[in-house]
Amino acid sequence: MPLCRAFRRCPGHGRATQAPCGPGSRGGVGHVPSWAPDAPHRRVAGAHAPLPQELLIKPARVPVIVGPTGIGKSALAFELAVEIGGEIVVADSRQVYERLDIATNKPSPEQRRRIRYHMIDFVDPASTFNAAEYIDGARTAIQDIAGRGLVPIVEGGTMLYVDALCDGFSLAGVPPDDQLREVLAHLDVVELRERLLxxxxxxxxxxxxxxxxxxxxxxxxxxxPPLRSLRQRTPPPWEPVRIGLTADLAVIDRRLEERSRTQVERGLVAETQAALDAGVPITAPVLTGIGYAEALAHIAGELTIDALPIAMAQSNRRYARRQLRWWRRDGRVRWFEIEPNPLAAILKYVKESA
Structure with missing residues (x-):
C-alpha cells in the first residue's frame, strides 16, 4: 500500500500534527485558514467566462452545490470555480480535520494549487468541531471571498452544515444518533440532567x-451551545443558488463501489493506523465516519481486506440515499444529471440567477 502522510506528536501537547506547534496551529475557532497549507496565496490566473456584476456585489448570490456522496460535487465545484473566478467553501464535517485525507475525499493537491479552498484541514483530528463553529468560519470566508471581487462557491454533503449556512440553524437538521441514544438510555433523569447542563x-x-x-x-x-440560539434562524446576507447533482441509483452505487476500492488501494488502512499511532482515539468524530469506521473494523480483525471496500460501499449507499431524500424535499434545489457533463448548463443557470 502507498505510504500515507506522516503523523507526529506535537511535544508537550499530546496530539498529532504536521504543522509547527504554537500559535500558528489551531488554538480555537478563530483560526480558520483561507487556503490549503500547500497552496499559494493567490490562485492561478486563467481565462474566466464573463460573469454578471450582480454576482460580485454583496450581498451576493452564492452557488451552493449539493447532492449525494460520490456524485462528483467536488469536481463540479472545481470546474465552476475555474470558469467564473471563484473560491470554494467546503461544507463537510470531516474535511475540516487535518491529515485524514483518503476517506474524507479532500480535493487533490493539483486542485488545491489552482483553486483556493476554505474550511478544510485546520482541526486537530483528536478534537471535536461543531456546526456553530463551522458557520462562523464559513460565513467569514464567504465575506472575505466576495470582498476580494471573487465568487464564493459552497460545496459539500453535510446536510446540517449546508442548511445551517444557507438558512440559519434548524434543529430538524440534526439527525437522530442511535449510538448516543443507546448510551443515554442507561442514564436516569438526574444523570441526564447533569450531562445536559x-x-x-x-x-x-x-x-x-x-x-x-x-x-x-x-x-x-x-x-x-447555546441551545436557545439554535432555535432562532439567522439567514445570511446573501442568497443561495442551490444546485443539485443527481443520477440513477445504479450509477451512484457503481461510483461508490469504485471509490471505495480506490480508497483502500490508496492506503486507507495505513492512514487510519497512523492516526491511531499518533494518539487519535477511536472515538474521535472523524474516525467514526464512513471509511475510517470500517478500516478500524479491519484493523480489529472484524473485516478482511477484501470485505473492507464492500462494507464501505454499503455504508455509503445508505448515506447517499439519506442525502437524496433530504435535499429532494427542498423545492429550491435545481437538479442536474451528471451525464452528460452539466457544467455548461450550470454556468448558464448561475448567470441567469444573478
Missing part, C-alpha cells in the same frame, strides 16, 4: 423530561 447551563428544555433532554444533548453534541 454540562453542555449548556441554560438549555431551555424541561429538565424532568428524559425525551426532551436526550434530544437536547443530541443537538448540542453536534451543533454546540
Amino acid at each position: 454540562k453542555l449548556d447551563p441554560d438549555p431551555g428544555v424541561d429538565l424532568q423530561n428524559p425525551v426532551r433532554m436526550v434530544r437536547a444533548i443530541e443537538i448540542l453534541e453536534v451543533a454546540g
Whole structure:
C-alpha cells in the first residue's frame, strides 16, 4: 500500500500534527485558514467566462452545490470555480480535520494549487468541531471571498452544515444518533440532567423530561451551545443558488463501489493506523465516519481486506440515499444529471440567477 502522510506528536501537547506547534496551529475557532497549507496565496490566473456584476456585489448570490456522496460535487465545484473566478467553501464535517485525507475525499493537491479552498484541514483530528463553529468560519470566508471581487462557491454533503449556512440553524437538521441514544438510555433523569447542563447551563428544555433532554444533548453534541440560539434562524446576507447533482441509483452505487476500492488501494488502512499511532482515539468524530469506521473494523480483525471496500460501499449507499431524500424535499434545489457533463448548463443557470 502507498505510504500515507506522516503523523507526529506535537511535544508537550499530546496530539498529532504536521504543522509547527504554537500559535500558528489551531488554538480555537478563530483560526480558520483561507487556503490549503500547500497552496499559494493567490490562485492561478486563467481565462474566466464573463460573469454578471450582480454576482460580485454583496450581498451576493452564492452557488451552493449539493447532492449525494460520490456524485462528483467536488469536481463540479472545481470546474465552476475555474470558469467564473471563484473560491470554494467546503461544507463537510470531516474535511475540516487535518491529515485524514483518503476517506474524507479532500480535493487533490493539483486542485488545491489552482483553486483556493476554505474550511478544510485546520482541526486537530483528536478534537471535536461543531456546526456553530463551522458557520462562523464559513460565513467569514464567504465575506472575505466576495470582498476580494471573487465568487464564493459552497460545496459539500453535510446536510446540517449546508442548511445551517444557507438558512440559519434548524434543529430538524440534526439527525437522530442511535449510538448516543443507546448510551443515554442507561442514564436516569438526574444523570441526564447533569450531562445536559454540562453542555449548556441554560438549555431551555424541561429538565424532568428524559425525551426532551436526550434530544437536547443530541443537538448540542453536534451543533454546540447555546441551545436557545439554535432555535432562532439567522439567514445570511446573501442568497443561495442551490444546485443539485443527481443520477440513477445504479450509477451512484457503481461510483461508490469504485471509490471505495480506490480508497483502500490508496492506503486507507495505513492512514487510519497512523492516526491511531499518533494518539487519535477511536472515538474521535472523524474516525467514526464512513471509511475510517470500517478500516478500524479491519484493523480489529472484524473485516478482511477484501470485505473492507464492500462494507464501505454499503455504508455509503445508505448515506447517499439519506442525502437524496433530504435535499429532494427542498423545492429550491435545481437538479442536474451528471451525464452528460452539466457544467455548461450550470454556468448558464448561475448567470441567469444573478
